Amino acid sequence: MKLPIYMDNHATTRTDPRVFEVMRPYFLDVFGNAASRNHSFGWEAEEAVEKARKQIADLIGATPKEIVFTSGATESNNLALKGIAEMYGERGNHIITQVTEHKAVLDTCKRLEKDGVRVTYLPVKQDGLVDLDQLRDAITDKTILISIMYANNEIGVVQPVKEISAIAKEKGVLFHTDAVQAVGKIPVNVISDGIDVLSLSGHKFYGPKGVGALYVRRRNPRVQITAQMDGGGHERGMRSGTLNVPAIAGLGAACEIAKNEMPEESKRLRFLRDKLKDRLMSSLDEVYINGSMEHRLPHNLNISFAYVEGESLLMGINDIAVSSGSACTSATLEPSYVLKALGAGDDLAHSSIRFGIGRFNTEEEVDYVADKVIDVVTKLRELSPLYEMAKEGVDLSKVSWAAH
Amino acid sequence: MAYSDKVLDHYNHPRNVGSLDKSSADVGTGMVGAPECGDVMKLQVKVNPQTGVIEDAKFKTFGCGSAIASSSLATEWLKGKTVDQALEIKNTDIVNELSLPPVKIHCSVLAEDAIKAAISDYKNKQTARSAEAVAV
Numbered sequence: 139m140k141l142p143i144y145m146d147n148h149a150t151t152r153t154d155p156r157v158f159e160v161m162r163p164y165f166l167d168v169f170g171n172a173a174s175r176n177h178s179f180g181w182e183a184e185e186a187v188e189k190a191r192k193q194i195a196d197l198i199g200a201t202p203k204e205i206v207f208t209s210g211a212t213e214s215n216n217l218a219l220k221g222i223a224e225m226y227g228e229r230g231n232h233i234i235t236q237v238t239e240h241k242a243v244l245d246t247c248k249r250l251e252k253d254g255v256r257v258t259y260l261p262v263k264q265d266g267l268v269d270l271d272q273l274r275d276a277i278t279d280k281t282i283l284i285s286i287m288y289a290n291n292e293i294g295v296v297q298p299v300k301e302i303s304a305i306a307k308e309k310g311v312l313f314h315t316d317a318v319q320a321v322g323k324i325p326v327n328v329i330s331d332g333i334d335v336l337s338l339s340g341h342k343f344y345g346p347k348g349v350g351a352l353y354v355r356r357r358n359p360r361v362q363i364t365a366q367m368d369g370g371g372h373e374r375g376m377r378s379g380t381l382n383v384p385a386i387a388g389l390g391a392a393c394e395i396a397k398n399e400m401p402e403e404s405k406r407l408r409f410l411r412d413k414l415k416d417r418l419m420s421s422l423d424e425v426y427i428n429g430s431m432e433h434r435l436p437h438n439l440n441i442s443f444a445y446v447e448g449e450s451l452l453m454g455i456n457d458i459a460v461s462s463g464s465a466c467t468s469a470t471l472e473p474s475y476v477l478k479a480l481g482a483g484d485d486l487a488h489s490s491i492r493f494g495i496g497r498f499n500t501e502e503e504v505d506y507v508a509d510k511v512i513d514v515v516t517k518l519r520e521l522s523p524l525y526e527m528a529k530e531g532v533d534l535s536k537v538s539w540a541a542h
Numbered sequence: 543m544a545y546s547d548k549v550l551d552h553y554n555h556p557r558n559v560g561s562l563d564k565s566s567a568d569v570g571t572g573m574v575g576a577p578e579c580g581d582v583m584k585l586q587v588k589v590n591p592q593t594g595v596i597e598d599a600k601f602k603t604f605g606c607g608s609a610i611a612s613s614s615l616a617t618e619w620l621k622g623k624t625v626d627q628a629l630e631i632k633n634t635d636i637v638n639e640l641s642l643p644p645v646k647i648h649c650s651v652l653a654e655d656a657i658k659a660a661i662s663d664y665k666n667k668q669t670a671r672s673a674e675a676v677a678v
Contacts, residue, residue: 445604446604447580447581447604447605447606447609448580449606449607450553450605450606450607450609450610453545453553453606453607454553464580464606465579465580466580466606473580483578484577484578484579484580485577485578485580488577488578488580520559521556521559521602521603521604521610522602522603522604523573523582523583523584523602523603523604524577524582524604525604526561526584526602534577539575539576539577539578539582540574540575540576
């Protein structure tokens with residue numbers, strides 16, 4: 139076993155060596171511009187792009203013409219939200235989303251608000267799921283779009299996408315989903331899930347960074363999106379810019395591998411995740427899972443170790459790469475807004491660790507991680523005045539703290 | 543974030559972890575911070591009432607590595623000082639000793655506050671005690 143161990147697979151994943159091998163020739167030999175129509179360099183590049191387009195479409199149940207290549211999910215989300223707001227501006231100016239979305243959706247919505255779009259940010263229930271009744275009630279005759287993520291990047295909670303799309307369809311509202319954490323990990327099908335627009339990103343499922351795609355439905359209904367970048371009119375006019383052929387070929391290969399291996403892989407990851415969870419919970423007291431365990435990605439574990447601060451825990455397990463919802467680990471010095479939205483209290487957000495188990499993690503690594511976390515949490519609790527007080531029977535919620 | 547060697551040393555080998563009898567008249571207890579802010583420090587001093595010298599100091603901290611190191615260092619510095627000397631410890635001394643980066647300065651402030659709170663608790667107890675003595 140090699141240290142350090144990478145177990146932060148919601149942030150990014152290692153490029154699968156098989157994906158890398160597919161990409162290699164497109165840097166050195168097949169380097170043409172896919173838009174060059176008059177020589178073999180261009181034709182071969184275009185062929186690679188079209189192959190990848192089909193591989194992506196096959197993974198999510200779409201047709202190749204419905205796939206628009208982008209630089210990643212941030213761009214896909216921007217293009218979807220801004221492009222729809224602009225295209226459908228005459229029909230209405232209201233978008234519904236939820237508070238636990240990724241910043242690429244939330245900050246895009248904030249920008250749109252400055253331009254006169256009205257945005258409803260739905261709260262989530264304690265398990266991280268959107269309340270469908272609240273969603274239904276939020277729809278007005280001005281609503282043009284619902285944007286709710288497929289699966290959350292911190293707590294791995296999978297939203298009831300089919301139910302959401304049914305409500306959207308019933309009300310004649312478009313449905314976009316940021317499916318970055320779900321695509322390649324769990325079955326996503328734009329037909330059976332009723333998705334109109336979907337964002338995905340290559341590096342979240344063992345493809346390269348810097349490439350993503352936007353699925354834009356062409357039938358029932360035909361979704362139109364106003365381009366947000368001017369240029370050569372690539373990607374059927376929706377996204378100008380010379381295509382990143384090596385990365386696109388890699389994204390396609392990553393999709394094909396994911397499609398073939400998902401049933402086996404998700405079973406294996408679920409076993410490892412459950413093993414990690416069971417070991418932590420049987421060895422330590424006052425450990426809390428954040429978000430629904432039932433509606434959850436198979437490889438995600440987000441867990442709070444009460445009375446232990448997240449950054450100090452990360453420091454103790456510094457040969458393991460994971461992340462924390464603690465304020466000290468964020469640039470803004472605010473604890474995770476996703477965990478806060480669950481209503482569990484800031485103290486549990488400060489004590490949270492996110493494990494993202496991936497394709498290249500082994501059972502041996504999971505055992506090592508469990509041992510190490512148990513050891514460090516135990517040590518830090520000996521150091522924790524809160525743990526001491528809790529053991530003495532003091533109700534910490536009744537103490538008047540000097541907040542600073 | 544990269545931690546200084548001194549922060550790592552205190553984190554890996556915290557000095558004077560533990561608790562003193564907070565009901566004792568010779569022990570001053572300072573508890574500062576709040577769980578929802580992500581750091582709580584408990585710092586205790588045991589003072590010799592005759593000499594005013596701090597004979598023992600203990601801490602427990604919920605917080606990041608820099609907060610743990612700041613309070614661990616504070617207990618080291620407190621031992622052997624008189625209560626008045628203890629009040630001269632400034633957060634900037636802790637920042638310099640541990641090479642804390644700007645985002646971690648609040649950890650040192652918290653440690654200074656904890657020292658002040660512990661000393662003030664001790665002094666209050668002593669005042670109460672002498673008031674009792676006078677009453678008798």
